[in-house]
Amino acid sequence: MYYSENPRFFVAVDCIIFGLVEGKLCLLLTKRKFEPEKGKWSVMGGFVQEMESADDAARRVLNQLTGLQDVYMEQVRAFGDVDRDPGERVISLAYFAMLGPEEFDVDLLAEHNAVWVPIDEIPPLGFDHPQMVQCTLQLLRRKFSTEPIGFNLLPEYFTLSQLQTLYETILGSPIDKRNFRKKVAEIDCITKTDMIDKTGSRRGASLYRFDLAKFSSESKFKI
Amino acid sequence: MYYSENPRFFVAVDCIIFGLVEGKLCLLLTKRKFEPEKGKWSVMGGFVQEMESADDAARRVLNQLTGLQDVYMEQVRAFGDVDRDPGERVISLAYFAMLGPEEFDVDLLAEHNAVWVPIDEIPPLGFDHPQMVQCTLQLLRRKFSTEPIGFNLLPEYFTLSQLQTLYETILGSPIDKRNFRKKVAEIDCITKTDMIDKTGSRRGASLYRFDLAKFSSESKFKI
DNA sequence: TCAAAAGTGTTTGATCTACACCCATGA
DNA sequence: TCATGGGTGTAGATCAAACACTTTTGA
Secondary structure, three states, X not given: OOHHHOOOEEEEEEEEEEEEEOOEEEEEEEEOOOOOOOOOEEOEEEEOOOOOOHHHHHHHHHHHHHOOOOOEEEEEEEEOOOXXXXXXXXXXXXXXXXXXXXXXXXXHHHHOOEEEEEHHHOOOEOOOHHHHHHHHHHHHHHHHOXXXXXXXXXXXXXXXXXXXXHHHHXXXXXXXXXXXXXXXXXXXXXXXXEEEEOOOOOOOEEEEEEOHHHOOOOOOOOO | OOXXXXXXXXXXXXXXXXXXXXXXXXXXXXXXXXXXXXXOEEEEEEEOXXXXXXXXXXXXXXXXXXOOOOOEEEEEEEEOOOOOOOOOOEEEEEEEEEEOOOOOOHHHHHHOOEEEEEHHHOOOEOOOHHHHHHHHHHHHHHHHXXXXXXXXXXXXXXXXXXXXXXXXXXXXXOOOHHHHHHHHHOOOOXXXXXXXXXXXXXXXXXEEEEOHHHOOOOOOOOO
8 A cells, every 4th residue: 555655643732822921922821741751841832633733732621731622722833853752753833822711620730730920931841842932922923913812811801901901911012002002903803892991991992892793804904 | 562552544745736837826636547536537646655755645646646755745634534535544645845847747637537636626526635735735725835845846046026926826815016026125145137027018027036045944934 | 099901093114016118139 | 399208296095013992790
């Protein structure tokens, strides 16, 4: 048989999971409890199984760690260097996910030694995970200003200040408030509600939401 | 052992190979001589081997088909659906390559049933190759206007008309000649030589070249 | 009454777009 | 001499960036 002359490989998925914790962009990292790289920090990974697609495997790994379903996820790329895993030859597919401020299953996180780490405080990681994270951050920044994905990190209703702070955090530079609001006003799929958030200021701020129905892939979205 | 509880998979690389043939953007496709999908058109693929990285595998496959080395290649993404290959479970990594007008090994191409097909005349392809090609074209267009990769399709020395035609072909819309030349003039790494090409017109056109030394990742490159 | 965040327009410079004619040459 | 592709500048529109003050309200 044509196929069987060829070798087979373990195929892993590694999930680079973003979330906002106390306003800071964080990664969910785990301190490994198993060899190889035991004791080192790494992103959460798992192996693709027979009856699941790579995308399904990534969703499963994310679900096992957080208990969450229907989370925004996307493939970053494959990492296929021969020695990227010191234990065995493993080809890995990196995925990134963005979590909103839902309640996590804290027990699951603890069970996996998982903690939120701000992206400017990332400890040395095992395997080729530093590369994966760099690559993912680049992708994240590029997508962030051209596609409406930031909302995955926010609650359903959010203030413009929250949104602006998020963009400043991700893009790494301050944004002029008036220019920012001018742009937001031109984006159809970000709509004002008549609710007011009084927790963030004495005066109160209007709450907005992302309206998926008003978003088509051809709508302008440029922040 | 931790790893061995998990299944292993065939891992393929599929090469989406671009070239300019008579001024048209073409893909190098092969008519399959083996099952599965025998008789159907597909892009050129091969299996990753034990002692080679995924990138090396892609380079090897390209070399086996064209005889060429040191060709511009880049990973597109992984395709991991369970049934993407009707014969066996195969996870595939798509790569794209851009060939200049070098001499190909015609015998090798013939041996693989490979022909150049203009991208607007692509026949129905087997497997999930239509998806791969679409995905790659998107990536190509995005990279084309922000990174100096188009030169890989051109000879070392080229005229501005050739360059403009190339951009019009890839981006799919006509470009104003004066505006195009204005932009090119502002790009440091495209330099004029004192050579003249007399083959394309009676008057003759200055030949330009891409100067890699003058290109840094921070240089502006926006066409 | 004051601290703290929300909200609001205008001006300036930069960039992009549209547009038409002369040039040099070989056939 | 003329057909063919090579080469050149300007004006108007659009977009991006800089900039400061008033409003509301709970403590």
